[in-house]
Amino acid sequence: MMTKNAKQKQPQLPAEAYQLYDKYAHGLMSRRAFFAGMSGLALNAALATTFINSMLPNYALAEQVSFNDPAITARYQTFPSPNGHGEGRGYLVQPKQAAGPLPVVLVIHENRGLNPYIEDVARRLAKAGFIAFAPDALWSLGGYPGNDDDGRTMQRSLDGEKIAADFTAAALWLKQLEAGSGKLGVVGFCFGGAMTGRLAAELPDTVNAAVPFYGSPPPADGIANIKAPMLVQLGELDERVNAMWPAAEILLQQHKVQYSIERYTNSHHGFHNDSTARYNEAMAELAWQKTLQFFNRHLLS
Incomplete structure (x- = not known):
């Protein structure tokens, strides 16, 4: 199991970026509109892409209890x-x-x-x-x-x-x-x-x-x-x-x-x-x- 220190950290971005992603992830905004919104926050396309990628799950980090746990x-x-x-x-x-x-x-x-x-x-x-x-x-x-x-x-x-x-x-x-x-x-x-x-x-x-x-x-x-x-x-x-x-x-x-x-x-x-x-x-x-x-x-x- 990964240590707690290995968990993903929140990127240091304005709260508005997370709100834009929330709308994108829930089908309330297209990918194009998301990038336009990020641009409006003065965040470039490369950073927007990095941000989306950071939101993708890494399930190796999420396992707190192994499926092989004897209990x-x-x-x-x-x-x-x-x-x-x-x-x-x-x-x-x-x-x-x-x-x-x-x-x-x-x-x-x-x-x-x-x-x-x-x-x-x-x-x-x-x-x-x-x-x-x-x-x-x-x-x-x-x-x-x-x-x-x-x-x-x-x-x-x-x-x-x-x-x-x-x-x-x-x-x-x-x-x-x-x-x-x-x-x-x-x-x-x-x-x-x-x-x-x-x-x-x-x-x-x-x-x-x-x-x-x-x-x-x-x-x-x-x-x-x-x-x-x-x-x-x-x-x-x-x-x-x-x-x-x-x-x-x-x-x-x-x-x-x-x-x-x-x-x-x-x-x-x-x-x-x-x-x-x-x-x-x-x-x-x-x-x-x-x-x-x-x-x-x-x-x-």
Whole structure:
């Protein structure tokens, strides 16, 4: 495993450069428009290209828990998804020695399929004493293709409602998992953060705790249904996502949903992803410890 000092560092660029990349990475801006925007910041094409390359993941840096770790067992597992793509598949990780049933956590990836970073997040949860399951939204197309750019394109090509139905099916399947305790947490990142809130709203009797990382809020007309406590994890510098939350907070308070919002200093969208230069090690570690504490509090009782 790489040392923490080997993690990628954030390039010293203005915050506006990260905001431009965020729009580009989420399909809100073309590559040409991104370069034009970088030029407007007085950054030349060579630096813009270097910056894009620094954002590409290096998954050798992201492995905190080896798939060979003797404390866990990991395998790929299919599940039925009759309202989605018929069948889903994900990465199921369990502590090797567990005394009795364990709470289960559904891990939802970003907008590019089940990449090695998300698999490592599932292993981290298993090391912390949970059963973790990370589905791949791209399974109907053969699964994550091995690189994020192609994965992002593949995910955009799929029907969003069928993807949502696959994650709904995964949550319902996990709730009944034989080795599980019947308690279900959900954690997701970016697209997965938005899906986490959606599942909390659409499956109020299934989801027991929800931790969305830098995702858009649950649909406004579903917030009243939420029963699960929510821990919302946001990067201080993530202007696009952060702007969506004040209106949602009004509704969360109005409907007496138990929630808290944590904003992490000097952190961009994607700050928890330790495979790219957006990673903020100190804030990512703090957010992860808060996540584990939250799940322990709400899933073990």
